[in-house]
Amino acid sequence: EPEVTQTPSHQVTQMGQEVILRCVPISNHLYFYWYRQILGQKVEFLVSFYNNEISEKSEIFDDQFSVERPDGSNFTLKIRSTKLEDSAMYFCASRTAGGQPQHFGDGTRLSIL
């Protein structure tokens, strides 16, 4: 069964450094999402992306965050200058059109030192 893949599985970065998290959504999907989950907490929406532009973003998704779909397969989340509180699991999700459910990747654990 097709799946969403995310790399790396674990990223350790010094505070203030830039980090790029990568996702390969399911190939025929059109809507792409990033969520984060701080340890022991619920999953929180960050941003949705459709037709090569952001369709919605949360308050968490401030100017330090950006997303890009640089080619036909990858979907990236960049954090420009990481903070300690950015430490979390970051999940990518994708879905087809028509209100179909989102499918999630296994996440990238981001640890900021």
Add this chain to the structure above:
Amino acid sequence: GQQLNQSPQSMFIQEGEDVSMNCTSSSIFNTWLWYKQDPGEGPVLLIALYKAGELTSNGRLTAQFGITRKDSFLNISASIPSDVGIYFCAGQLGGGTSYGKLTFGQGTILTVHP
């Protein structure tokens, strides 16, 4: 924004017992989803509900979309050790700029004793 209250927070049950958990919202959703998350992995979709009143089964799992569209429950019958994990409800609006964004509940941690 929307808030989902999921209960219970955790459950400790014996293998073979039935389990029930639910989510309530202060506002309406057009779709309710139930996901399971194992340690170190992403949420895996269990059941999707699209219509108020809808009752849907997936093996030993049954979920319902509340008539008011503000709640949903998930039942697991005859639990087995591999049911262990965290179960999340998620609500989704339709239309406009909120289309597709999921709002998650806090999760129910399920422990099954053999």
